[in-house]
Amino acid sequence: MLCNVTIYGSKDAAPVFSQGELNFDNSGFELKYKIGEDRCTLCANGSTITQSRRGGANMDITFSKGKNTVCVLLSGELTGSVPVKTDELKIFKSHSGVEIYIEYYLGGAKINLRLAATVSPKEIK
Amino acid sequence: MNICVAGLGIIGGSMCMALKRAGLPVWGWNRTKKVADYALHNGIIDGIARDFVAFDVVFVALPPEATVEFINNHAFKEGAIVADICGVKVWIEEEIYKRPRNFRYVGCHPMAGKEVSTIYNACADLFDNASMIITYSGATDFAAVNTVSGLSQKMGFARVVECTAAAHDKKIAYTSQLAHIVSNAYVKNDELDGCLGFTGGSFQDMTRIAGVDERVWSSLYLKNSQNLTEDISRLISSLEQLRAEIAKGDKEGLEKCLREGRKIFESRREERTLWGDITVTEFK
Numbered sequence: 001m002l003c004n005v006t007i008y009g010s011k012d013a014a015p016v017f018s019q020g021e022l023n024f025d026n027s028g029f030e031l032k033y034k035i036g037e038d039r040c041t042l043c044a045n046g047s048t049i050t051q052s053r054r055g056g057a058n059m060d061i062t063f064s065k066g067k068n069t070v071c072v073l074l075s076g077e078l079t080g081s082v083p084v085k086t087d088e089l090k091i092f093k094s095h096s097g098v099e100i101y102i103e104y105y106l107g108g109a110k111i112n113l114r115l116a117a118t119v120s121p122k123e124i125k
Numbered sequence: 126m127n128i129c130v131a132g133l134g135i136i137g138g139s140m141c142m143a144l145k146r147a148g149l150p151v152w153g154w155n156r157t158k159k160v161a162d163y164a165l166h167n168g169i170i171d172g173i174a175r176d177f178v179a180f181d182v183v184f185v186a187l188p189p190e191a192t193v194e195f196i197n198n199h200a201f202k203e204g205a206i207v208a209d210i211c212g213v214k215v216w217i218e219e220e221i222y223k224r225p226r227n228f229r230y231v232g233c234h235p236m237a238g239k240e241v242s243t244i245y246n247a248c249a250d251l252f253d254n255a256s257m258i259i260t261y262s263g264a265t266d267f268a269a270v271n272t273v274s275g276l277s278q279k280m281g282f283a284r285v286v287e288c289t290a291a292a293h294d295k296k297i298a299y300t301s302q303l304a305h306i307v308s309n310a311y312v313k314n315d316e317l318d319g320c321l322g323f324t325g326g327s328f329q330d331m332t333r334i335a336g337v338d339e340r341v342w343s344s345l346y347l348k349n350s351q352n353l354t355e356d357i358s359r360l361i362s363s364l365e366q367l368r369a370e371i372a373k374g375d376k377e378g379l380e381k382c383l384r385e386g387r388k389i390f391e392s393r394r395e396e397r398t399l400w401g402d403i404t405v406t407e408f409k
Contacts, residue, residue: 068165068166070162070165070173072175073172073175074175077127077179078127078152078172078174078179078180079174079175079176079179080152080154080172080173080174080175080176081161081165081172081173081175082165082171082172082173083165083166083168083171083172107171107172
């Protein structure tokens with residue numbers, strides 16, 4: 001299903017708007033979208049979310065509430081894994097799309113991420 | 126400055142902790158992923174390195190053979206400092222300089238450790254007030270030595286001792302390797318069992334390092350065999366002399382023998398340089 005994707009990062013930054021494709025399956029959903037020229041995939045499986053980005057920036061990151069996971073940096077100055085600690089992870093699913101809220105630490109930096117994928121009205125049956 | 130420690134055992138892990146204590150970000154790498162994950166999720170390192178081309182300084186905290194294999198099989202940034210921490214220096218230096226390289230090699234040997242191993246025993250203050258030995262040769266870049274020396278100070282070392290690899294190996298055969306050999310030999314005695322209540326500081330001093338990892342130490346002994354066998358021979362000679370005096374029941378001869386040892390010990394001058402050029406820089 002085609003959808004509109006809105007990503008809210010830090011308070012000071014403007015939200016990022018994109019278009020994507022959202023597909024549900026038995027265990028969760030997969031959302032494909034673009035940030036600039038980079039291709040992003042976000043998969044929700046149960047209470048775990050994995051996000052990958054390919055293009056100018058390349059990384060794989062896993063979120064699981066209360067757990068220590070990693071962000072694998074595949075390009076950039078330093079490549080490797082940095083720690084991720086997810087304090088909050090909420091997934092809301094509805095007939096009109098999905099919304100996720102993640103509060104996490106990447107390295108020492110705290111990040112609040114909210115992403116909403118709203119299915120185009122013509123796709124809703 | 127991007128710093129990476131390759132090999133997250135007790136020494137490598139403690140280096141990471143000491144560098145982070147000094148406020149420096151440090152990445153790590155380990156052959157066993159579980160150990161690297163432990164370091165990452167316990168704040169010992171800031172990241173797990175996938176490769177080493179972005180690092181300005183790479184400390185290689187692995188056993189001798191693994192150190193050479195690691196350095197020969199990875200790419201480093203042009204001009205990066207690659208420093209090993211092995212307990213033997215001539216062998217490592219020869220192996221490193223056999224190949225062309227784009228990095229600046231610095232030989233190091235932190236004079237600190239514990240009788241236990243693994244990152245789970247690492248601590249931020251392991252190097253506090255200890256010595257860091259840095260070895261040099263004609264191929265050494267002294268700006269790189271200064272950088273490693275500065276980082277050593279940040280890690281808590283009280284002093285840096287600079288000398289040639291040969292001077293290091295000769296001295297370390299006596300101050301470290303022979304002591305470990307003696308401890309290992311000392312515990313090979315049936316009386317070791319049932320010692321509870323019969324031991325004091327002297328027994329504890331003698332046996333503390335008997336349990337070190339034989340894979341690591343055999344490698345170090347064999348790579349410094351000439352110096353070490355000479356020292357063992359001197360020790361055997363001294364022991365035989367003492368045994369002979371005791372067996373003879375010759376009190377005067379025994380006293381003379383013991384007095385010799387005491388006088389040598391009392392007249393020692395730790396700062397004396399007998400062999401090669403040794404420079405000591407005190408930080409505190």
